[in-house]
Amino acid sequence: MNKQLVAITLASFFTLFILTGCQEAPTVEENPKTDISQNGKQNDLKPKTQKAVKIVKQRTTARTWSEIKASGQINAVKLDWKLESALPRAGSTGAYHTTLLQSFADSRGLKVKWHRVSNLADMFKKLSAFEVDIIPRHLTITTNRLDKYSFTYPLLRDKEVVIAKSGKQDFDEDDDNNISLPIGSAYIDSVSKQYPHWQVNIIEDHVSSQEVADSVVAGLTKYTVIDGFALETLKQYRDDIQSVFTLPKAINLAWAVNLNNDTFLHELNEFISVHHVMQMIEPERTIDFKQLRKDKLPLRVITRNSPETYFLWRGELLGFEYELMRKFADIHKVKLVIVVADSYEEMLELLAEGKGDIIAAGLSRTKARTKQITKAKLATSIRYNRVKEQLVAHQDSAQINEATDLKGRTITIRKSSSFWATAQRLATDFGANIVLANEDIATEILIAQVADKEIDLTIADSNLIAIESSFRSQIITPLTFKEDVPYSYLVRQNNPQLLAYLNEFVRKYYRGTFYNVVKNKYFYNERLQKSHNKYRLVSGSILSPYDDIVRLHVQEYNFDWRLIVSQMYQESRFDPLASNSTGAFGLMQMLPRTAAELGVKDLKDPEQAIASGVQYLDWTRDRFSKDLPVQEQIFFSLASYNAGYGHVKDAQRLARQLGLRSDRWFNNVEKAMLLLQRRQYYNKARFGYVRGREPVNYVRDIHQRYLSYIRITD
Template sequence: MNKKIALSLLSALILLPLLGCDQSSNEQQRRDTIDNNASVVDGKKSESNAPTSDANTAQLNTKGEQKHKEQLTAARSWDDIKRTGYIRALKLNFELEEALPRSYSAAAYHQSLLENFALEHQLTIKWVSAGSLNDMLEKLNTFQADIIARHLTVTESRASKIQFTLPVSSSREQLIIASHAPKPNLEQSQSITLLPGSSFIETVKENFPNWQIETFNGGVSSDDIANLLSERKVELTLLDESTVNTLLDYRQDIRVIKTLPAIKKQAWAIHPNAPALLQQLNNFINAHHLSSPTEAKRTADLDNIKKQKRPLRMITRNSPETYFLWRGELMGFDYDLLKEFAKRQGVPLQVIVADSYQQMQDLLNDGSGDVIAAGISRTEKRQKNSQFSIRYNRVNEHLIAHRDAAPITSLNDLNNRTIHVRRSSAFWMTLTSLQKKYSFNLVAADESLSTEMLIDQVDNRQIDLTVADSNLLAIEQTFRDDIVSPLVLKESIPIAYVVRENNPKLLTELNAFIAKEYRQVFYNVTKQKYFSDESQKKKLREERLLLGNQLSPYDDLVKPAAQAFNFDWRLITSQMYQESKFDPTAQSFAGARGLMQVLPKTASEFGFEQLTQPQEGILAGVTYLDWTRDRFDTKLPPQERLYFALAAYNTGFGHVRDAQKLAKQLNLRDDRWFNHVEKAMLLLQQPKYYKNARFGYCRGSEPVNYVRNIHQRYLSYLNLVP
C-alpha cells in the first residue's frame, strides 16, 4: 500500500474516537457530564488540587454560564455598576480577537476609550458577545449588558429605542467594490448588500431610493465582507470610512468608488433608563474632548498632545521584537514600553506600522507619527539626520551560523564564507568595515526579508551566515535548536527612540522615563518577558511520562473534561504535555498559566480564575479548545477542524484564518492542514505575505510544529493506552 495512503488511513482511524459524538450539545450539558469526584492524582485523593464537594463542583460547572446569562428585569444603575465593580460591554463575536491595528482602528479606538473610562472609575470590563448589530441592540434592551461602546452611527430610528451619549467620533460612508470589478453606473439601479441592522440601510434608501437592498447572512466582519467582494459573491456594499481605511492598510483587492458627503456622528449607546450612567459617560467624553479619532498630520509637541488629549502615535515594525499579535493580545517589547510611557503621560497610544527605517523617518517627518520605537540602533550616521533619545537598551551584533556548519572561532575563519544581510540594516555598515581586513563575501539580501527570515534561511541551510542583534537571537533560540552564534561582531550598541527636532518636550519626557525605568523592576520584567532564553529551561524540564496505563498525573481529571467536550482524552493529554510538561505552576512569557497554558484574560471570559489548580486549569483549556473548534466551518472534515483548532489555540484564530486565505491564493487547499494550510502558515513569517494579512506577522513555524508534535505524541499515546 502507498505509504501516504496508509498514513492517511491510520490518521482517520485514530481520530474515530473524536468524531463519534454529537457536537450540538450545549456547554452546560457538557459540563454536567464531568465527574464531580475526578480529583485523583498519582493514585491519591487530592485535598487541594481540585474542588471535591458538590457545591464546589456545581460552582465550577456553571462558571462559563454566569458571565453571559445575568438575568435582570431593569437596567443597572450607576450605583449598581460602582457597587459590583464592573461594567458589561457588548462586543461582536468576530471582534473577540481583533485584527492587528496598523494605524487607526475604530474598534480598537473605542475599546481603548472604554478601558480608560473604566480605569478612571476603578471598574473592570466584562465583555458580552453578540452575533450581530441587531443582537447587540436586543441584548442592551433586555438588560444583558450596560453599554455598546463602539462607533454606532446616530440615527433617529435608533434614538427612539436606545439612549446615545454625546458623539465620540464621526465618519463618512463609502461605496466599495472589488479592485478588479468594473465600476457600476451609480445613476442606474444597483443591487447592494449591507449589514443587517446597520445605519447603511437608511443611507442607501435616502441617497439611492431605486436600489435593491440585500443583507449579509448573520454576523460578518468587515474582512469577511471584503472577501465576498473580492470573490464577486457580492458586487457592492457600503461601509464607514474608518473601517475601509483599516481594510486598505493590508488589502489591495477592494477599492472605493464613491465617498458620500454627509459626516455621520457616532456615539455609544445605553439603555434609556440609566440617566446617571449617561451623565458619567458624557462627563468623560467632554473631559477628553472626544469628537473625532482621526486627525490631519501634525507636528505638535507633547504639551499640546496632552492638552488636546490626542493620542501619542508610535511608529514601529510588525515583528517579534517590537509589535505583534499573539492569541488576540497585542504584544512586543517596544509596544509595552511605549504603552506604559503613554499611560503615565495620560494619553492614549496609537500604533502606526511601517516596513522600513526610511518609511519610519518619512512618517515622522511629515507629521504622521510622533516617535519611532522599533529597536533602532543609534549610529553616528543616523544621528546626523535624526534626533535620538538616550538609550533604552543595548544589544550586541551576533554572527549567526548553522550548528553543523564549518566551525568559526575567530574573524579569520570568515575568509571565503558568505554573509547575507540587508543593505539598509546597521549590520551592513559593520560588515563593510570588517571586509577591509577579512575576505568574506558580503551579499545584499532582498530588502523584503526580515532578519528573522534570514535566520530561518541559515537554519534551513539555504544561506551560509547572517547577522542579528542579541535580542532577536534570544527569541529565535527559544524556537530553534540548530542555530548558533560563534562570534560577536560588535558590542554594546545603543538602542534609542527617534523624535522630531521640534519636539523637545517629548524628547525630555522620554529621556526622563528611560532614566527612571532603565534596569528597574518594570523594565527588567518587560525585557525578560520577551528576550530571556527559554531553550535551556525547556531542555531541563523533566519528561514526566508515566509507565503502565497512566499517561500523566492528571489522567483522572482529563478524562471527564475531555468527554464533556467530545475530545479524546489522550489528545488533550498530548496537548497538555506540549503546553506545560504537566507542570500546573507553569507560566509562559506572555502570562499564560497552568497545565493548559491559558491566558488569564481568556480564562476569565469563560468564567475561570484559578488556572494553577489542575482541575480548573484543565477545564479552562478544554473549554477554550472547544471554542476555537466551534469558530471553524462545520463543513470541514472533523479531523481537519481539530487540527485548525489546535493551531488557533497556539497562535490565535485570526492567524489561522489568514493562513487559510493565503493557502487559497497559492492554489493550496484551505480545508486541509497538513501540507496545505500549514505551508501557508509558514509564509506568514515573511513580510511579503504578512503585510497583506489581517492579523499581521506570525511565527508560523510555532503552530506548525505545535500541531505536528501533538499529533505524533497522540499516536504514541494510542499505542501506550489503547
C-alpha cells in the same frame, strides 16, 4: 504524509467519534450551556450534562448609575468572545472600545464584566433584556434605534461608502444597483432611505468588514457598504478593494445604553467630553509635547511589526518597544497610537512628514545613520538599550573561532541592515562572501534560514538572537563583533520638549525593575529551552496525572481525551504552575484575560485550567466552517489556540491567493502560515506578523504525540 500515516490518521479520528459519540447526546433541556464557575472550587466545575439549578430573576428595568456603582462593575457586551482584534497599524480597531470603556471604569473605580454574543442583533437583545448596561462599539445613530435606545455623545463622525473589488468599476447611483448588506446593520436603513431604488441583498450571517471585503474580492458580492473609517483601516494592509461611491449623509457613531437611563448616560457623556475621544483620521502635525498634551491628542509611535518591537499574539498586543512606549504614555496620561511602517526609510519619512511623533523600533545608533538622521532634521535620544552585534551560525557548520575562519564562508544580509558595514569589512579584511538578502526578508527569517541550513551565516543583534534561540536550539553565535551597540529613539529636531521627556524617562527607568522585567520577558526567558523527560510512556500506562479530569471535561465537546492530553503536554509538560513570558499560565497555558472571559479565576487549579482550555479549543473550532472535515477542524483549532484565530484566518486567505487549499492544514495553510513571517506577506495581513513556525510545529507535534497515545492506550 505516507500511506501508513494516512491510515493511522483516519483510524485515529474514527476512534475519536467512536469513543466520544457512543453515548446518546443529552437534550437541550438536560444540557443547558452554563458558564464555568468563578468561585475557584473544583466541585463547582461540572460538565454541562448536569442540570443548572441556579434561578436568576430577570430584570425589568435598566440598572441606574447608583446600582452600577454599588455592584462595583459595568456589564458590557462584545461580539463572539472577541478575545483578539486586528493588529492596530494606525488609528483604531475593536480594541479601541475595550480600552476606552476600561478607562472610563478605572476612572470611576469599577471593573468591566464582559458578556459574549455571536452577532449584533443579540447585542441589542441583551441590552433590551437589561442583561448588560452598555454596548461599547461604533453603532450608527439611526431614527429607528433612537426609538428604542439612548446613545452617548458621538465617538466618531463618518460617512458610509460603497466598496467594490479594485479595478475598473462603473458605479452610477441612479442605477438599480445590487448591494449586499449584513443583517441587522444600520447600512440597511441608510440605503433604504437615501437610495430606495437600490436592490438590497441581506447577508444572513454576522460578518466583519474584513469578511465583507473578502466576499467582494472573491466575486460573491459585487457591492457592499462599510464605514469610511473601516475602509481606511482595511486599506492600511490591503489593496484589493476600493471605494466607488460615498453616501452623502454623514453619520454619528456612538455607544448604546437603555432608554431613560439618564444617570448612567450622563456619566459616560461627561467622560467623553472631558477626554475628547472623538476619533478621526489625524492630519499631519509637528507640534511639541506640551501642546500635544494640552490639546489631549494621542502620542503616535512609529515602529515595526516584528517579534522585538510590536506584534499580536492570542489577542494580546506585545513587544519590547510597545511596552516601553505604553509605560511612557501612561506616565504622561496620553493615549498611545501605534503607526506601523514597513521599512527604516518609511519610518524616517513618516516622522519627518508629521505622521508620527516618535520612532521606537530598536534602531541602533551608527555613524552612517547619525549622518542620515541629522540631514533629515531628526534627533536621537540617549541610549535606552544596548545590544551585541553577533555572527549567527548552525551548530553543525564548520567551526569558527576567529574572523580569519570566515574566509570562503557566506554571510547573507540586507543592505539596509545596520550590520551591512560590518559585513563589508569582513569581506574586505577576511575574505567572507557577502550575499544580498531581499529587503523584504526580516533578520529573524535569516536566522531561521541558518537554523534550517538554507543559508550559511548571518549577522544579528543579541536581543533578536535571544528570542530566536528559545525556539531554535541549532543556532550558535561563534563571534561577537561589537559589544555595546546603542539603541535610541528618534524625534524631530523641532520637538525638543518631547526629546527631553524621553531622555528623562530613559534616565529614570533604564535598568530599573520595570525595564528589566520587560527585557527579561522578551529576551531572556528560557522556558521553551527546557527539556522535559519526566513522563516516559509505555503501553498501558496512564498518559498524565490528569487523565480522569480530561475525560470528564471532553464529554460534551466531542474531543478525544488523548488529544487534549497531548496538547496539555505541549503547553505545560503537565506542570500546573507552568508560565511563560507573555503571561500564559497553568496546564493549558491560558492567558488570565482569556480565562476571565471564560469565567475562570484560578488557573493554578488543574480542573479549572483544563476546563478553560477545552472550552477555548472548542470555541476556536466553532469559528471555522462546519464543512471542513473533522480532522481539519482539529488542526485549524489547534493552530488558533497557539497563534490566535486571526493569524490562522490570514493564513487561509493567503493560501487562497497562492493557489493552495484553504480548507487543508498540512502542506497548504501551514505553508502560508510560514510565509506570514515575511514582510512582503505580513504587511498585507490583517493580523500582521506571526512567528509562523511555532503554530506549524505545534500542530505537527501534538498530532504525532496524539497518534502515539492512541497506540499506547488501545
